[in-house]
Amino acid sequence: MSRRAAAAPLLVLVAALAYPVAVLSGGLPRFPTRAECIHPAKEGVPLEAVFGRFDLRASAEARFQRVLAAGFKGTKIEPDGCGRLKVDVAGIPNLAVGHDLLKEAAKVGLTATLESVP
């Protein structure tokens, strides 16, 4: 095999290796965690009270019924965008109203978090 004949496939091989090496030199791809689906509440954006996230539909349904029975109208079950279901009440206009809602929930034994709607 002549030197020139060997150089051509070698060049292709170098290019084939150079690309992944260049890409991987910046580190492996980063995947968002499920925690990144939770957006902290802040003033000036739509807010929601989340009564829990669940992997199973049945668990979400049970919490939904409990929240509804406690009188929180407008409660619904939604996908959270990270493969889980969340039970939430949306349409909270500001932080003050949101904190009042959390206190109401605590009085009936429900835990909720105030979050920004993405």
Added chain:
Amino acid sequence: MSWRTILGVVALNAWFLVVGVGVLFALRGWRSWGELARLCGLAYMLGIAATAVVLVWALVLTVPFSVATVIGAGALVALVAAFAGGRTGRRLPSRPRPRVPGWSLVATVSAALVVVYCEAQFRAGRLASLTEFDGWFFWVAKARAIFSFGDLDPQFFRELPHHGYPPLVPTLEAAAMRFMGSADVVTLHLQFWFLLVGFVAALVGLLAPRVRPLFLWPPLLLVLVTPRVSGYALQAQADFLLEELLAVAALLIGLWLVDRSDWQLVAAGIVLAAAMLSKREGALFGACVVLAGLGATWRQRRTAWPRLVGVGVAAAAATLPWWILLHVRGLGAETPEAGGIGLFSHLDLAWPSLKLTFSTLFDYHQWLLVVPVAALAIAGAFVAGARRLPSYALLLFVFGAAALTYTTWAFPSIPITKAPVNPIIRLTGWLVLVTPAVIPLVLNEGWDAE
């Protein structure tokens, strides 16, 4: 996405390659192991086409769909091929002797660019989400049904949109899901990466020893970097698979015009059968390929036409089980709204449909300069004195443009627009992908004629 699912897709496509090597052995054999390596792309396309067609037949016959079915269908194809090859006296060459063919600078640099391009496509495809509308609306939904139920569930397929669309692509996707072990719609995009790589390898393998590198590589690179191909080739729907199959069939028939080797027609028939089972338009565009071949062999029609017509008829016959199943289930074939004489009731749509076809084919933002380059190449070859292949290519584009016009004209309810509601951009891809398959042959013949 995990290594296990990726390895599943790799295993499936390795199996298609093995089956295709068997088909290639039956059709033509190989003089050396280097020649087999060069033709691996074609072997892969033949393997996937033949296996997928048999799998569709198996589903129609209610054979339960599983990994064993996929392996069994491939084994059946490979066994029949090996038997046929043995009957025709084919023998394997002696043990391999390492030999690297001489590569020109153009070939070397272009091959390096294509390899890097394919790596970049893999990187994009391995984490691509299923956002394409038709993909999640019915193509992948059908695949998931085949994966989950193991058959063409009558109720599901009746109620799903576009039940009349041929099922080869969902079958292929379901095979990938079976090998992955789950309905992983992200990793599924890698199946379409293998198809793209197989298509490119088939073109290069068939053309490299016959045409000058300058005629082969630049058209191929130009098509690969078009916004449409680079951005959409891995979508989990039928368009690009259909177009890749049609382009390979068009190339095989173009080669037959030069060589008159019957294996090229049989291979074209296998690939066309898969194309016709991929999308409804497969039959229309496949007919364009055959018609272009008929037109280019006008002077030898007595000997050439029966063979070419035979290819078209055999390919169409392979789709019959599917149409029979639709009929038995009382489902419509979803024929065009204004097909046949219905076109004459909508004559006002003819000119706008034609204009839409041409404006899309020449749309720089979709296809760069592929079609103008193809037109110039055909014209240049005619001027240089070549006739056979430029005529074939010209007829391909003329019939192809007419067929594309029909796809808009025959559906009056679809707006005449390039917006996604009209599939014209996706459909024009078949003539774009035909370009790197046929134009290198045209350029080469023109160069030799001068």
